[in-house]
Amino acid sequence: MRSTASLVRIVGVANVVVVLVALVLLGILPEEETPSRAMAKPAASPQPSAPAQPQQPPPGVVATPEFAKQVKANEAGMVPVIMYHRIIPKRLASIDRTPAQLRQELEKLARKGYVPITAKQFATGDIRVPAGKSPVVLTFDDGHESHFGLDAQGRPRRDTAVGILLEVARKYPHFQPVATFWVNRRPFGIDDPAEQAKAAQWLAHHGFEVANHTWSHPNLRALKSKQVREQIVRLERLLKKLGVEPSATIALPFGSMPRSKSAADRGSWDGTAYDFAGVFLAGAEPSVSPFAKSFDPGAIQRIQSNGKKGECRRWCSQYWLEWLDKHPKRRYVSDGDPDRISVPQAERGNIQAKRRAQLNAYS
Structure with a gap:
């Protein structure tokens, strides 16, 4: 494994190339991966009267x-912390994934013996996974409307990331349906404060983590430390209004570390303080175990969900999940x-x- 300092240098390059450039190049549609039978649209079936509860x-x-x-x-093994952005039927940027691609990746993880946990559980070392299974951390950035929404009956929409995750969990009962959603000032594309609170509280009640991705998604490295703290605190105040607990984790927009790293870990602005157990980057390899000497809670690695094309030949989820399959002794097993x-x-x-x-x- 590389040292923490080396990993942070790698991320400085990988974040810019893999994440920031991808966001700018809207309209460039990567070649779609060939769907497998696992990606086929399931036959319509009645939804359960209530969403599945997180598996205990x-x-x-x-x-x-x-x-x-x-x-x-x-x-002491490695843990994939997978980063998702928009889940949309037609990809507009290389970091987008389609519902079929998300479903395919989640089912692959389930078949390979992975069990989702939240970013908070990972960062704090609270890993409760059955013996012989491996943790995986599913993370969704930006609070996009494709991540979560409730239908007229108050149930998660089937075409959202949460709807797909619940569907996969029903098919693979060990695959507990939890994930982390790092949101900005307009969670899940919702404008009405009451509806925002309803969504955030539904997720928190069902074992999901809703946490801080800053107020307006700026490049934190371009800001002064006071501005960094303001971005974080304003979002924390919004989460408090929505009725969810203070954030234990944060994902840095673009994976960009502030010039003062300590401003991302903990601080205060205008009388409101924050103190994160984990600060998550935007690439580009699995994280070391939270119990390892080399673990840095202030710079936790993630992997972009994607195939093996272009920059993703070595930095994205398909490559790394295959690598862990080929190197089982390097994988975290509970x-x-x-x-x-x-x-x-x-x-x-x-x-x-x-x-x-x-x-x-x-x-």
Whole structure:
């Protein structure tokens, strides 16, 4: 693995090339990937009377070295934190995904034994995943209307990211339907404050995370520290009005770190303070485990959801998910016990000193 300093330098380049340029090049439509049968439109079926509740973790197990070895646990492994933007039928920019592409990727993750957790759970090390399974963090930037909306019956619209995630979770029961939505001043394209609150509270009530992506999505590196803090606080105040908890995480617009990194982590403006457990970038490889010595909660890696074309030959989700398949010993695999950190003996030296009491190493 590269060092944290090296990762941040890489992101400085990858963010500009992969994210900022893609946003500017609207109208350039990348070649569509060939749909598989998994992407085929499902037959119409009645929706359930109420949305699926987030799956609860199975009854706790006490991980012993023998059990950890049996399930090939490695909680020092890498975790894919996948970044999505608009989910629209016709892609207008390279970072857009279609509903069929989102469904295909989520089903692939489910079949490969991944279980979604929120960005907050990941950043704080609260990883509750069944033994033998792997966490994945699904993140959606900008609070676009394609991410979430309620129909006339108060249920998630089927064509939104949440609707698709719930559909996949019904098909694969272990694939708990949770994700993180980092929003700006107009959450989910909604203007009415009461409707904004209704949407945000529905998501929070059903285990999703709604958190800070700044007020107006500026390039934070171009702002003074006071302006950075204002951008963050104004969005925090909006979230408070919407009735959701203070943000534990933030995604930096364009993945651009402020000139003063500390302004992104914590600070205050006009009497309102913030303190984030995790600051997320915009690329370009899986994150190290939150228990690893090299983990930097102030600069957490993400992977753009995309195929293997152009810049994405080495930096996007299809490449990295295939890479983790080919290198299973580098992938985070849970022991099913949230109170222990199970790793092969060779990895014990890579765990943070403050976590040593939880260490469960096996040979």
